[in-house]
Amino acid sequence: MTTDEPNADSPEGVRLQKVLAAAGVASRRVVENYIVEGRIEVNGRVVTELGTRIDPATDHVSVDGVAVQLDTAKRYYMLNKPRGVVSSMRDEQGRPDLRRFTDELDERVYNVGRLDAETSGLLVLTNDGELAHVLAHPSFGVEKTYIAKVKGRVTPQVIQRLKNGIDLDDGPIAADKARILQQQAGERHTMVELTLHSGRNRIVRRMLDAVGHPVVELVRRSFGPLHLGTLRSGQLRELTKTERGQLLTIARAARGGSGANEGS
Numbered sequence: 069m070t071t072d073e074p075n076a077d078s079p080e081g082v083r084l085q086k087v088l089a090a091a092g093v094a095s096r097r098v099v100e101n102y103i104v105e106g107r108i109e110v111n112g113r114v115v116t117e118l119g120t121r122i123d124p125a126t127d128h129v130s131v132d133g134v135a136v137q138l139d140t141a142k143r144y145y146m147l148n149k150p151r152g153v154v155s156s157m158r159d160e161q162g163r164p165d166l167r168r169f170t171d172e173l174d175e176r177v178y179n180v181g182r183l184d185a186e187t188s189g190l191l192v193l194t195n196d197g198e199l200a201h202v203l204a205h206p207s208f209g210v211e212k213t214y215i216a217k218v219k220g221r222v223t224p225q226v227i228q229r230l231k232n233g234i235d236l237d238d239g240p241i242a243a244d245k246a247r248i249l250q251q252q253a254g255e256r257h258t259m260v261e262l263t264l265h266s267g268r269n270r271i272v273r274r275m276l277d278a279v280g281h282p283v284v285e286l287v288r289r290s291f292g293p294l295h296l297g298t299l300r301s302g303q304l305r306e307l308t309k310t311e312r313g314q315l316l317t318i319a320r321a322a323r324g325g326s327g328a329n330e331g332s
Contacts, residue, residue, distance in 0.1 A: 081121035084108065084129070091138050092309060093131055107132050128320055135316035137196075143175050144307040144315065145193040148299045151285075155182035155191065166193070169304045180204050184270055189214070189288030190296050192315075193304070199319040203292065205267065208322040211244060213263040213290040214272050218281035222248055222258040226279050230262065234278050241266055241275060257284060292318060 085099040088108075093099060099108075106114050109130045110122055122129065124138040147169055149155070157178060159165040163185065170177055170193065180192040181204040194200055203210050233242035245263035252259060258281065262272055273283045289296050293314040299305060307315070 081123050084110070084115065084120045084122055085118070087122060087124050087138055088129065088131070088136065091136055091140065093136055102131060109133075130317070131313075133317070134310075134313035135320050137312055137316055141175070142196045143173070143177060143194060144196065144199075144312050145173075145177060145304055146294060146296075146299065146307055146311075147191045147193055147304045148296055148301050149183055149188055149191045150301045151186055151188045154185045155179050166191075169193075169302070181267065183288060184273075187214075187272075187286045187288065188301060189286075190291045190294060191288075192291060192294065199315060202319040202322045203315065208318070209265045210292045210318060211263050211265050211290075212288055212292075213245075213261060215249065215287045215289055216260045216262060216272060216276060216283050217252070217285040218258050218260055218276050218283055219256070220258065220281050221251060221255040222260055222281055224248070226281065227260075229279055230275060234275060236274055236278060238268060241268070241271060243275070 084103065085096045088094070088099045088102075089096045094102070100118055102108050103116060103118055103120070106116050108115055110120065111128055127138075129136045129138060147166070149166075153164045153166065153168075156165045157167055157170070166179060175195050177193040177195045178200065180194060180200045183189060183191055192200075192203065202208055227246045227248060230243045230246040233240050241264075243262050243264050245261075247261050249259040249261050251257075260276070260281075262275070264271070268274075272286060276283050294307070294311055
């Protein structure tokens with residue numbers, strides 16, 4: 069199909085159940101049950117005809133409201149980036165870069181946004197340019213959560229300042245969420261959790277500097293629906309089918325925007 073309307077009678081395209089089975093959703097028989105039950109949408113429209121044919125290259129399909137990637141050549145990975153590694157596939161200054169984690173992959177992938185060299189944590193790698201374009205742009209509101217070890221004793225008043233908003237050289241900024249996790253080492257350090265969707269360069273570090281608590285260590289723990297979990301520093305894993313669907317659902321809902329890099 070090349071229009072928004074699924075067509076069960078069109079001689080062109082591929083049967084929907086065949087496409088979804090190839091995409092790993094379920095067996096053809098199970099997918100047929102999904103179709104009859106009205107659980108599948110093509111280009112935003114529920115389809116219930118078993119003979120529905122689609123064009124996998126142009127049509128968007130979701131199951132139970134979650135997007136499905138029909139292009140089996142697309143790959144999506146989560147990396148727990150260590151400190152000291154720059155978010156680049158080739159660093160012109162010769163510093164450690166992301167190639168050490170991707171050289172063994174069969175496909176060429178790129179990082180979605182950036183983490184500065186001294187920030188560790190969750191970085192998405194993919195060869196899906198459209199998805200990367202959306203996820204990296206702050207206007208789409210993809211939230212990121214960071215755990216920061218900062219100097220000094222952070223008070224509830226400081227946390228409220230972060231949530232209310234502070235003025236930086238490049239404009240005001242407010243955390244979507246902020247909280248104290250733990251006071252450490254005789255109150256010389258505090259562990260703080262910060263959630264925001266800004267893509268401005270080194271924004272977490274600059275926000276905490278501005279309230280008088282410079283960052284000692286910084287880790288990104290989540291990116292949108294993705295969470296590091298138990299993934300160890302330096303480890304790379306492919307996203308699960310559920311995780312891929314969650315990211316694709318966000319990207320499709322936000323199509324039509326412009327791109328930007330992110331940093332911390």
